[in-house]
Amino acid sequence: MRILGYCAIAPFALAMTSCTLDRDKWDPDQLAHGKYVAVDESLARGRASYNDYCAGCHGEKGDGEGPAAKFLKPKPRDFRKGKVKFASVAAGEMPTDDDLIRTIQRGLHGTSMPSWRLLPKDEILDIIQYVKTFTPNRKAPGGMIAIPADPWLKAPEKGVAEGEKLYHGLANCNSCHPAYVEKPKMVEHMKAFDMPLSGFREKPYDSETKDSEWGEAITPPDFLSDYIKSGTAKEDLVRVIATGVGGTAMPSWGATLTPKQLWGLAYYVEHLASLRGTKKAQDMRKALLEQPPYTPPPPPPPPPPPETTADPSASASASAAPSSSASAAPTTSATAAPK
Ligand code: HEC
Numbered sequence: 550m551r552i553l554g555y556c557a558i559a560p561f562a563l564a565m566t567s568c569t570l571d572r573d574k575w576d577p578d579q580l581a582h583g584k585y586v587a588v589d590e591s592l593a594r595g596r597a598s599y600n601d602y603c604a605g606c607h608g609e610k611g612d613g614e615g616p617a618a619k620f621l622k623p624k625p626r627d628f629r630k631g632k633v634k635f636a637s638v639a640a641g642e643m644p645t646d647d648d649l650i651r652t653i654q655r656g657l658h659g660t661s662m663p664s665w666r667l668l669p670k671d672e673i674l675d676i677i678q679y680v681k682t683f684t685p686n687r688k689a690p691g692g693m694i695a696i697p698a699d700p701w702l703k704a705p706e707k708g709v710a711e712g713e714k715l716y717h718g719l720a721n722c723n724s725c726h727p728a729y730v731e732k733p734k735m736v737e738h739m740k741a742f743d744m745p746l747s748g749f750r751e752k753p754y755d756s757e758t759k760d761s762e763w764g765e766a767i768t769p770p771d772f773l774s775d776y777i778k779s780g781t782a783k784e785d786l787v788r789v790i791a792t793g794v795g796g797t798a799m800p801s802w803g804a805t806l807t808p809k810q811l812w813g814l815a816y817y818v819e820h821l822a823s824l825r826g827t828k829k830a831q832d833m834r835k836a837l838l839e840q841p842p843y844t845p846p847p848p849p850p851p852p853p854p855p856e857t858t859a860d861p862s863a864s865a866s867a868s869a870a871p872s873s874s875a876s877a878a879p880t881t882s883a884t885a886a887p888k
């Protein structure tokens with residue numbers, strides 16, 4: 550910091566000498582206006598506010614091990630990792646400042662992460678600058694995933710119907726989240742996308758708990774009964790579906806589904822979430838659990854053997870049918886097993 554100060558005071562005398570590298574971190578405006586001092590002050594203010602408001606959970610060192618942490622599930626974020634769950638970039642990439650501001654101002658529903666709506670925005674910005682110092686070798690934020698305009702505004706019911714079909718068909722969201730339609734309907738939705746049925750999960754109407762990079766397994770929400778952490782407005786849902794949830798099994802769908810499909814899913818999830826805690830949700834779940842036994846149709850006969858096996862490339866392309874894990878092959882950031 551001292552050296553930077555020097556550069557700023559005598560930029561011409563020292564130009565192109567040893568401070569060039571340091572100066573690269575600062576844009577000319579910041580140097581000209583001596584903002585480096587403000588940055589120092591901002592960090593000091595951020596540190597004080599952080600210790601007042603955040604350290605009890607996130608820990609003085611930002612490691613997520615504050616005194617309250619052992620009582621909390623999910624655990625407070627470990628800021629040393631740099632990445633977060635909810636952002637406008639693909640899951641697992643560095644979040645933008647706006648992403649952090651949104652989370653801090655709104656909190657995460659259904660977790661102990663409170664809303665800090667009443668803190669002045671300047672104070673939040675100071676805290677964010679300080680929080681970033683916990684991450685060694687911090688990378689630049691990832692590219693934002695563009696979310697185009699809502700195409701279903703004039704036909705919301707069609708959006709919900711499209712979402713239901715994709716959820717149980719092409720995207721197979723119910724491989725982790727619960728299904729919300731009866732089994733024959735699930736088969737119908739898969740058929741609509743020419744997807745082979747490899748059977749149902751043992752408990753298709755419950756969530757399937759998945760490993761995460763956050764040191765604990767995470768159960769995907771059941772939208773009829775659980776909170777959605779990052780918001781239940783369609784705009785929030787389309788973002789989290791497109792970007793995924795960093796460090797968890799929840800994939801980024803932005804690159805594999807069309808905007809129309811992403812919004813359809815947001816409409817469908819919003820519809821389900823709007824029933825949360827109502828009698829209608831209870832009745833729906835009861836009916837699904839008590840549906841009559843159902844035997845799925847037998848798989849179609851295997852295709853006739855290829856005429857020649859001499860050319861391996863030919864047979865490889867012939868078997869380019871969807872793999873057993875089928876679905877739109879989204880990208881997930883949860884690569885490493887916990888611990
Ligand atoms: C009462 C405990 C508690 C306090 C106080 C708290 N947090 Fe959190 N925070 C959490 C928990 C728990 C999570 C993780 C939620 C999850 O994993 O779903 C979290 C997550 C976060 C995240 C990451 C969100 C993401 O997308 O991964 C940020 C950023 C954050 N908190 C910032 C702050 C800041 C800044 C403060 C102080 C102004 C603060 N928190 C105070 C409990 C707390």
Ligand code: HEC
Nearest residue numbers: 720722725759767769777778779780789794797798799814
């Ligand atoms: C491979 C497993 C998996 C698949 C497939 C999957 N999800 Fe998720 N999803 C998760 C997990 C795990 C979470 C919980 C993340 C957390 O709270 O930390 C989650 C969370 C969510 C959330 C809540 C986000 C929040 O703010 O709390 C929504 C909405 C969601 N998923 C929608 C979908 C939709 C729509 C699909 C299909 C297009 C889908 N998911 C497919 C695992 C999955």
